[in-house]
Amino acid sequence: MTTTTEAKSGFSPRVTLQKVGTSLSNMVMPNIPALIAWGILTAFFIEDGWTPNAPLESAVGPMIHYLLPLLIANTGGRMIYEARGAVVGVIATMGVIAGSDWLIAQDNAAALEKWLAAGNAESAFEALPEVHMFIGAMIMAPLAAWIMKKLDQLWQDHIPAGFEMLVNMFSAGIFGFIALVAGFFGLAPLVNGLMTLLAEGVAALINAHLLPVVSILIEPAKVFFLNNAINHGVLTPLGISDAGTNGKSVLFLLESNPGPGVGILLAYTFFGRGAARASAPGAAIIQFFGGIHEIYFPYVLMKPILILAAIGGGMAGVAVNVAFGTGLISPAAPGSILAIFGVAARDSYLGIALAVLAAAGVSFLLSTLFLKIGKQDDGDIASATAKMEQMKGKKSSVSGALTGAGAGAAAAGAAGAAGAADGSDHTGPISKIVFACDAGMGSSAMGATVLRKKVRAAGFDDVEVTNKAISSLNDEWDVVVTQKELTDRARQRTGSAIHVSVDQFMNSPRYDEVVELVDARNNPDSADDAPTADAEAADAGAGAPAAAASGAHGRRAAERPAEDSAAAAPGTATPADAGAEPDTGEGTEILSPDSIVLTGTASDSATGIDEAGALLVAAGAVDQGYVDAMHAREATVSTFMGNGLAIPHGTNDAKSTIKRSAMSFVRYPEGIEWNGNSTKFVIGIAGVGDEHLVLLQKVAMTFSDPAQVERLEQATSAQEILAIFGDEKE
Incomplete structure (x- = not known):
């Protein structure tokens, strides 16, 4: 009932908190190796470490105060707006760090003056410690990146051709400066106050011997996936600051202790029933040694009263850790017993072992009691x-x-969500779609343009559709579209996404299936006839006839103005004059008349690549090594797009051989064989940045229209070819 109500209202506090926690976790988790490296440095080389070393100890302070927050800022900004967001986020966070230091220095100077005026010795003065800006980075960097993204969207359609780089560089620099000043005077005082308040609250709990009480919040939060907001939003920043001052922190152990979970699983092992009892031993091994706490959550959900066992175990573990004064030198991720002992302070091994045993023991006893006295089914x-x-x-x-x-x-x-039977790892609304290929500049850009047009025509303006190289993917995407040979590689990086495999890029029927899926997921009330086909299944079926658009999707497509259907996705650089010949910013054309051949001499894909590549070499855009990379790319994944078009380009590793962005165009009136497909047009691509994408989008739109393809077939001059790519589509 709660889930249904939340779905109808469009707002769920639980889901909102989960999203906040996930965002915080996504900023912190990739940088855990840096935290571990800092922890090792601290454990060995500080004055009280295993092997004290004063020169190496000098790196401890700068790492925790500057490097680690700026790494988090880089990740947070990149999550919002890729490299551009990362740069602006780091600049803005540096302002928060500097502002915090300035405030602390002012407070210390005032306190010292009062201390001396009272006749105390200067040597006895205790200065306030630095505030490490982890929370500041997690707030400021994504905010700055988001504002930068919105600002770019305001003027991206009004930049004169050839001035894109100038505007992009100066706009980011100017806004970065403004964000730095805002962070210095605005956010730094707030974060300083918040960190002081939180630290005093934790200290008060410890002094009152009430720290175990936090398990009443943490253990249920874990089961309901709310722990990231608590763990990475509060405990990790406080723990790092605590460890920076004291060399260790018990706060890292509040959530990561595997004892409560393994106690529940052991109780099921001995006293459970059916499938639950059979699977519990394996789950216990995964949870205890692998650190995947998530695996014991279903056992709690089968019998919700067991949450009390988890709370009891958590409280027992925290109490023992506090009693023995234990702590970790950095976060333990994942929460494996091996990871915990790997980052344990040198004086904490015994106390941590006893805390884990106590947590497991209490959790086991309580779970056994609840399993014995309550009604127990066969363990679904x-x-x-x-x-x-x-x-x-x-x-x-x-x-x-x-x-x-x-x-x-x-x-x-x-x-119970519409479209959930697609077999994917994703069950919610769809807001981010990526078309991925090996290099991220040719086939994926074409496919993304065609798919974006269809998504926009269906009325989903808020759904992002973009293209990327597979090597740059992370698990943030809802739908990932790839050529079928690349799907397995994409799954390795985006395991929770819906994966759609295509054979052709220009006219694949899978695009219509993606639009139908977006319609079903984003408008569940109007998706009574939502598709139930497995979006990932049977790559060989990519050529099956597309399902006809219907329902809300069909109505939106009919009502939407035609000129809006080709709108660019947010963040896509599109000059006001889309018919202009784009250049690199240095006056050099991306596609020049000299790089257009109306009657090619090649006979197959290999010689076609040679002919298109030779034009790129002759234009001074690439060297021969890039042409070799074009052949290497074709050997692994076909660049045939459909509609008689192939777009050969080099591998991602070959980008270093590109001197400037350029394209070549070769027409074969009689057609040539291209990996089993008849091809009449071959467009070679070499892209340094994004300069070529404007023209590539026009190429995609042209080849998605049979009338425009016919005009290309009948063209009699290079200037006519350029004019066709420059014409606005009706």
Whole structure:
């Protein structure tokens, strides 16, 4: 009932908090290796470390005060607006760090003056410590990146051709300066006050011997996937600051202790029933040694009273850690017993071991009691896993260990969301679609342009559709579209996304399926006839006829103005005059008349690549090494786009051989064989940055229109070819 109400209202506090926690986690988790490196440096080389070393100790302070917050800022900004957001986010965060230091210096100077005026010795004065700006970075960097993105969208369609680089560089620099000043005077005082308040609150709990009480919040939060907001939003920043001052922090152990979970799993091992009992031993091993706490959540959801066992175990573990004064020198991620001992302070091994045993013991005893005295079914672990995945919003990466391959289907059924039967790891609305290829500049840009047009025509202006190289993907995308040979590589980087494989880039029927899926997920009330085909299944079926648009999707497409259907996606650089010949900013044309051949001499894909590549070499855009890379790319993935078009280009590793962005155009009136397809047009691409994407989008729009393709076939001059690519589509 709660889930249904939340869906109808469009707002869920739980889901909102999950999203906030996920964002915080995504900023911190990639930088955990840097935190571990700092922890090792601290453990060995500070004055009280294993092997004190004064020169190396000098790196401890700068790492925690500057490097680690700026790494988080870089990640946070990149999450919002890629490299541009990362740069602006780091600049803005530097202002927060400097502003915090300036405030601390002012407070210390005033306190010292009062101390001396009272007749105290200067040597006895205790200065306020620095505030490490982890929370500041997690607030300022994404905010600055988001504002930069919105500002770019305001003027991206009004930049004269040839001035893109000038505007982009200066706009980011000027706004970065403004954000730095705003962080210095605006956010720094707020974060200083917040960190002081939180630190005093933790100190008060410790002094009052009440720190174990926090388990009442942490243990239920873990099961409902709210722990990231607590752990990475509060405990990790406070823990790092504490460790920077004291060399260790007990705060890192509040959430990562595997004892409560393993106690519950051991209780099921001995006193459970059915599938739950059979799967519990394996789950316990994964949870204790692998550090994947998520795997015990379904066992709690099968019998919710067990949350009390988790709380009891957590409180026992915290109490022992406090009693023994234990702590970790950096966060333990994942929460494995091996990771915990790997970053434990040198005086904390015994106390941590006893804390884990106490947590597991109390949790085991309470779980056994609840399993014995309460009614226990046969252990429907699949249903409980489905419930967990419904709360999580996507499939669990470890659910297969509990229920086998069928867990995902059960989760989809329990979620009850339209389109959930597509077999993907994603069950919520779709807001981000990426078309990925090996290099991220040719086929993916073409495919993204065609797919973006269809998504916009369906009325989904807020759905981002862009292109990237597979090597730059992370698990932030809702839908990933790739050529079928690349799908497995993309899955390795985006495991929770819906993966769609295509054979052709220009006219694949899978694009219509993606639009239907977006319609079903984003408008569940109007998706009674939502598609149920597996978006990932049977790559060989990519050529099947597309389902006709219907329902709300069809109505939106009919009502939407035609001129809006080709609108560029947010963040795409599109000059006001789309018909202009784009250049690199140095007056050099991307596609010049000298790089256009109306009657090619090649006979197959290999010689076609040679002919298109030779034009790029002759234009001074690449050297021969790039042409070799074009052949290497074709050997792994075909660059045939459909509609008689092939776009050969080099691999991602070959970008260093590109001197400037350029394109070549070769027409074969009789057609040539290209990996089993008849090809009449070959367009070679070499892209340094994004300068060529404007023309490439026009090429995509042209080849998606049969009338325009016919005009290309009948063209009699290079200038006519350029004019066709420059014409606005009706």
